[in-house]
Amino acid sequence: MGTVVEAANKGANGSILEKRKPTIVFVLGGPGSGKGTQCANIVEHYGYTHLSAGDLLRAEIKSGSENGTMIQNMIKEGKIVPSEVTIKLLQRAMEESGKDKFLIDGFPRNEENRAAFEKVTGMEPSFVLYFDCPEEEMERRLLSRNQGREDDNIETIRKRFKVFLESSLPVINYYDAKGKVRKIDAARPIEEVFASVKAIFEPKNEKAD
Numbered sequence: 001m002g003t004v005v006e007a008a009n010k011g012a013n014g015s016i017l018e019k020r021k022p023t024i025v026f027v028l029g030g031p032g033s034g035k036g037t038q039c040a041n042i043v044e045h046y047g048y049t050h051l052s053a054g055d056l057l058r059a060e061i062k063s064g065s066e067n068g069t070m071i072q073n074m075i076k077e078g079k080i081v082p083s084e085v086t087i088k089l090l091q092r093a094m095e096e097s098g099k100d101k102f103l104i105d106g107f108p109r110n111e112e113n114r115a116a117f118e119k120v121t122g123m124e125p126s127f128v129l130y131f132d133c134p135e136e137e138m139e140r141r142l143l144s145r146n147q148g149r150e151d152d153n154i155e156t157i158r159k160r161f162k163v164f165l166e167s168s169l170p171v172i173n174y175y176d177a178k179g180k181v182r183k184i185d186a187a188r189p190i191e192e193v194f195a196s197v198k199a200i201f202e203p204k205n206e207k208a209d
């Protein structure tokens with residue numbers, strides 16, 4: 001018995017060292033697919049710590065860091081910030097949290113993000129939650145998100161969709177080939193989407209038929 005996450009985290013030989021590594025779930029999906037919304041639900045029910053790569057990058061801009069202007073320009077253009085910057089922020093947030101179960105939202109967004117994370121941290125996700133949603137629905141959501149984000153305008157949204165298709169979907173396909181993707185139909189109401197999410201995080205009852 002045990003949860004899907006525990007099973008995945010046990011590793012090939014179930015060694016103590018492997019078990020001590022943090023549990024990581026990557027949360028992917030197009031812009032506006034509902035990653036942040038569902039992560040908040042997962043945190044509430046399953047005790048994960050939510051780390052949004054986009055939120056960390058926006059906080060870095062606000063902090064007045066030397067990279068701030070570069071990050072701001074890239075976000076405005078819907079481009080993906082070099083992984084060394086994003087990975088540093090993620091690592092710092094993981095360390096500072098003192099926790100060991102993380103939802104990493106909006107990362108890895110391209111092959112460079114993915115390969116660098118695995119190389120630098122030596123960690124792989126237990127699985128990848130993929131929120132699948134049609135562009136028309138994501139566009140509607142982004143245009144009414146009202147969080148004052150500089151990239152939630154139609155011009156930048158179109159660029160982000162293109163980057164998602166060209167750079168982020170290949171990462172999802174990479175993990176799919178490893179059997180790690182849990183795909184969810186994200187075009188439904190929030191509660192229905194969360195019901196599907198729950199089915200993934202709930203402990204499996206092996207005796208159920």
Ligand SMILES: Nc1ncnc2c1ncn2[C@@H]1O[C@H](COP(=O)(O)OP(=O)(O)O)[C@@H](O)[C@H]1O
Pocket residue numbers: 029030031032033034035036037038141142144145146186187188189190191193
């Ligand atoms: N299932 C849903 N149905 C309708 N609106 C949603 C749904 N999930 C999220 N939203 C809304 O859509 C917008 C984008 O959601 P968000 O969680 O920020 O997505 P992401 O982090 O993937 O960009 C927000 O305003 C959010 O309230």
Ligand SMILES: Nc1ccn([C@@H]2O[C@H](COP(=O)(O)OP(=O)(O)O)[C@@H](O)[C@H]2O)c(=O)n1
Pocket residue numbers: 029030031032035036052053054055057074075076077078079080081082086105106107108109113151160
């Ligand atoms: N791994 C990441 C994540 C986000 N970003 C940047 O941050 C922007 C916003 O990311 P986000 O995850 O907050 O956006 P949503 O998908 O939540 O709408 C992206 O369009 C990128 O410009 C990045 O460069 N690298």
Ligand SMILES: [Mg+2]
Pocket residue numbers: 035036052054106
């Ligand atoms: Mg988000």
